Amino acid sequence: MGGMPADRAAEPPPPTPLDFQLVLLRRMADHQGELVEDARRELGVSAARMREANRRWQAMAHAAGGRGAGRRYRRFLGPPESSTARRIGDLDCTALRWPVPLWPDLCFEVLLAPGGAEWNAWLVRAPGASAPVLRSAADLRPWSCTVDEVARAFPPARPLEGTAPTRWGLAFTAPAGPPQDDGGGQPRFWVAEFTWGLLQRLREDG
Structure with a gap:
């Protein structure tokens, strides 16, 4: 058969x-x-x-x-x-x-x-796609930006070792929000965490 x-x-x-x-x-x-x-x-x-x-x-x-x-x-x-x-x-x-x-x-x-x-x-x-405008931590929403975009927006960002091969971290300073917000324009320390190069979460460091 x-x-x-x-x-x-x-x-x-x-x-x-x-x-x-x-x-x-x-x-x-x-x-x-x-x-x-x-x-x-x-x-x-x-x-x-x-x-x-x-x-x-x-x-x-x-x-x-x-x-x-x-x-x-x-x-x-x-x-x-x-x-x-x-x-x-x-x-x-x-x-x-x-x-x-x-x-x-x-x-x-x-x-x-x-x-x-x-x-x-x-x-x-992607080539030809518009990158997000990143001026403060308020602009850093999950899945909105990539590692290199955050590093370019807030130099000198410091790379951090990830907890897995597909994870990265960046430490940098940035205002919490637009300057017109109450206290938003004051620089603060942040750590951004990425998976496969895409932003997953942001936390204030210190």
């Missing part, structure tokens, strides 16, 4: 860009559970599928042993929308970028060393 072998019939479907967006959301849920739930419903997927997408991503990451990062992203996201040679200081790298439909003003960027090792992977502002 014909038909597909049982072992092949049981194989899960290949991962998709939707699954990768669920991977991003799964990590962000630690800080912004309500936003993640709203986004998951907008995507029309279950919490179980989000957990499964993250499980498959983690399994691939551990199986690769830190190698072949570019292939891992391509497997979930398909061919990159752009591949650009870039020089950072004295180092040459390749910047791969993919669109992220959940955040149409952003794209996902991976920086690869000449040998293919991953240097960085995070969400950045």
Whole structure:
């Protein structure tokens, strides 16, 4: 009799860009559970599928042993929308970028060393998209801006080690609000926390 072998019939479907967006959301849920739930419903997927997408991503990451990062992203996201040679200081790298439909003003960027090792992977502002105007801490709302945007808006921001590979932190000074607000224009110390390069939360430091 014909038909597909049982072992092949049981194989899960290949991962998709939707699954990768669920991977991003799964990590962000630690800080912004309500936003993640709203986004998951907008995507029309279950919490179980989000957990499964993250499980498959983690399994691939551990199986690769830190190698072949570019292939891992391509497997979930398909061919990159752009591949650009870039020089950072004295180092040459390749910047791969993919669109992220959940955040149409952003794209996902991976920086690869000449040998293919991953240097960085995070969400950045998409080419041609308008960056937010950041003048005070009041402008720093969850999911509104990226690491590099906050660093440029409030120099000299100091990088902080994250609590996981996909997390970053920045310490900087900024007014709490517009100068016309009562006391809002006085500089204060802040720590911004990011997941996959996107702002998750802001807290006053000291």
